[in-house]
Amino acid sequence: MNVWGASDVDAAAARGATLRVGPRDVVTPLARERARELGVTIADADGIDRPASSPATPVPDLADRGTVHTMRPPSPALFRRGAPLPGGLAPDRSGGTERVVVVGAGHVGMIAAMRLADADVFDEVVLVDIDEGRAAGIALDLQHTAALSDFATRVRGVGTVEEAGPADYVVITAGRPRQPGMTRADLVSTNAAIVGDLARRVAATSPRAVVVVVTNPLDEMTQHAWTSSGFPSSRVLGMAGVLDTARFQALVALEDGAGRARSVDAIALGSHGEEMVIPLSRATAGGRPLPQVVPPVRLNAVVDRARGSGGEVVGLLKTGSAFLAPGMSAARMVLAMVRESDEVMSAAVLADGSYGIRDVYLGLPVRLGRQGLREIVTIPLAPEELAALREAGDRIRERLGAMPRAS
Known part of the structure; x- marks a missing residue:
């Protein structure tokens, strides 16, 4: 099995040739899009046209020879960020934009944002903090590491959840941290008000997001975020x-x-x-x-x-x-x-x-x-x-x- 990418389509276009692929080969969605742009025909090795818009090749499932499944690509990296997966394999992402939002630009939020940007799997990481200057400053500093860490993720900082825009994942780190002598339970009243407000605003801005709660006391704040957001419990999780x-x-x-x-x-x-x-x-x-x-x-x-x-x-x-x-x-x-x-x-x-x-x-x-x-x-x-x-x-x-x- 071979994997054919956009560069292969470009090479075929330069030769004025048809891109011929094997029956079990994978043509990436970006390559198909490029073929449509350049008018390149993608055909099986036997000469049968495989339209640029055609779905992935069906292959039999070895565990159930009576069932045919759509072949998945060998790696998610074959797909452009935000591009649809073939065969209905992608989750419903309407309202999302391959964006992760980290609420709270304190130390925890900063480290989470750095790790997520370094992973290079999102189009954008957004830091949110009521101190907008802090969020923007950390975001810019983090963006400056793109060449050092070799990531293409965009990073920005804003003052509100609404300015961040619709997200696929929202990490809530905002809240009062513990001080010496304090227990997690001592934070309940203050942090419940913060987390409840944020959960409701996240639900309005990103109705299909998955929320990860980091704010203490963790178990209680996660349940509070669930009831405040109105989300299914499967989309509100606690980190600890x-x-x-x-x-x-x-x-x-x-x-x-x-x-x-x-x-x-x-x-x-x-x-x-x-x-x-x-x-x-x-x-x-x-x-x-x-x-x-x-x-x-x-x-x-x-x-x-x-x-x-x-x-x-x-x-x-x-x-x-x-x-x-x-x-x-x-x-x-x-x-x-x-x-x-x-x-x-x-x-x-x-x-x-x-x-x-x-x-x-x-x-x-x-x-x-x-x-x-x-x-x-x-x-x-x-x-x-x-x-x-x-x-x-x-x-x-x-x-x-x-x-x-x-x-």
Whole structure:
């Protein structure tokens, strides 16, 4: 199988020739568009015309020889950003423009925007902040790195969600950060008002967007964003599980003999805080059960440190909170969606009865797709781990009941 691009069409036009392709070859949408512009005929090797507007070649599915499916290209990179996928494979993107909006140009928003721009998969990354000058300044500074990081993404900064324009993904980092001595719960009233207002404005501006909430207290703010936006729960997600998992992996890697952080296979569930649940029964390092690699006493200390890592960073910084890992974690979620990576990760989602929990947002294992939550994944848990996860759901539900009503 060969892949034919726009440059092949240009070469055929220069020769005044027909572009002849094999029956299983892929002609990119940009090449077809170029062929229409130049009047180049695309034909199969046997001489049969394949119109420039024709769909991708149907091929039989080997698992079901009675079914014919439209062939997908070997890589999403074959498609121009914003170009339609063939055969109805693309999600409905009306109202979206291959744009990701990051609300809040603080440190977390800045890191998330940088990571998303570097990925070079969006036409545009927009930073939004009530301090418009800060948003614009960071955006311009980030745009200046395009040659250094080799990305074509446009970056701009504005003062309102409305100025940012319709988006495919919106990351909400805005809110008051924790200060030394504060708990996440201390932020409830202030941040609920901010997140609720933003969720409603995002819904009006980007009615088909997927929202990723980073603002603390994470679980409560994600549920509040869902109810305020009116979006399906599948399109409102909380970030913390990716962050908490990464923190645990990094801390385990500091232990003797544990190896690199990426070799640690673990997942953080439950709440983003004291009710965090890290199922050690399934955790491994380098393929070995984690309790065989790290002594149990040390391993329990690592779990406790992971639960309190955010507060530890706040205490050390004294005038701010963690931002590098949170910003990168938010970007990781968005990129997993747009790339349809199919990886299992932890995210705060609305429980659907899985694990015996329902109607409350908390960290669960999920697969994400371009339209947000694809599925909640069931993984085996030890009885005490399942009980702890259910307890986390109960505690979050209690906090939601006590949360002041934000208009």
